[in-house]
Amino acid sequence: MSSADRITAQMAFLNEADRLKSVSRATTLADGSRPENSAEHSWHVALYALVLAEHAPKGVDASRVIRMLLLHDLVEIDAGDAPVFGDHDTAALEAKESAAATRLFGLLPGDQGNAMRALWDEFEANETPDARFAKSIDRFQPPNQNLASNGGSWITYNVSYDAMVARVGSKISNGAPNLWNWLQPRVSDFFARMR
């Protein structure tokens, strides 16, 4: 494949990626004015990873984490965003996201599509230190948006403190215990004030 043909394939991918700007999330902007979309969320979590990298466990490669986070939500172009506090059929969702990954990364030149698919698979598997830190950052941003917007998706989904700790806190502390230690008292205070 010539260099120009590779650019043509890469631009087909990058034009399709544009659709992530139209995928809506349960979380709002910090000022509560509207739901956040998955493209701007992806930017925000990549910036989180850049700024908070010093709090990652030893051995985490921040540049790989940033790459994972830039890609992590692309499958939502076909599969939509599954709110963390919503109910969904996990097996059906995973099949849909996997088909989306095949279609989207398949737009790229073969070698590059395979490498990006592998990075997305690594993120999803949540086993390597890079993936675990990336997943923790992805879980750490929404509660901070909710604290800023006075409840956000916690109100929409009628979430309790215990449910928040079980579904989100556990995942943040898995890959970024320092960040969970910082966040936990703030979340606990918020829910105590709501009672």
Added chain:
Amino acid sequence: MSSADRITAQMAFLNEADRLKSVSRATTLADGSRPENSAEHSWHVALYALVLAEHAPKGVDASRVIRMLLLHDLVEIDAGDAPVFGDHDTAALEAKESAAATRLFGLLPGDQGNAMRALWDEFEANETPDARFAKSIDRFQPPNQNLASNGGSWITYNVSYDAMVARVGSKISNGAPNLWNWLQPRVSDFFARMR
């Protein structure tokens, strides 16, 4: 400064950064449905850099380019987006953006704020190979959005082919000649069909 105090300062910065999602640009989404905002644009150009890195001149560090692009538009929170085909007082805009950088990067712990400010200054100066590639990517995305949306900001600002080449093409070819060589015939065809 303790690790927890650093996180507190970093979160003040990341919460303030959220406002970039409300800064509107002249370019639209690829489907023309609404103007793009600067946060989702920042995500898109970071993804461009990740995908198109192989077309960068030798010696360019893609990870540094991605970091620059994640930060490059933050000053627009205070200074707004200055459309490339609009008229503006360059000296006044630069002063406004510099004050914005001082305020925003000043929210971070001192060492980190200085490092991020230096990266933004490097991007703005457009002299190092990393900055020149980053700036080229930032200029390469909007014409691709315009081609996808059948004219976009070229129509809004009544732009001629020659003006496009002078203001945008020259900057793309400065840091990424391969990308300009790919784009130029596509843009030329578009303007020929419009005539």
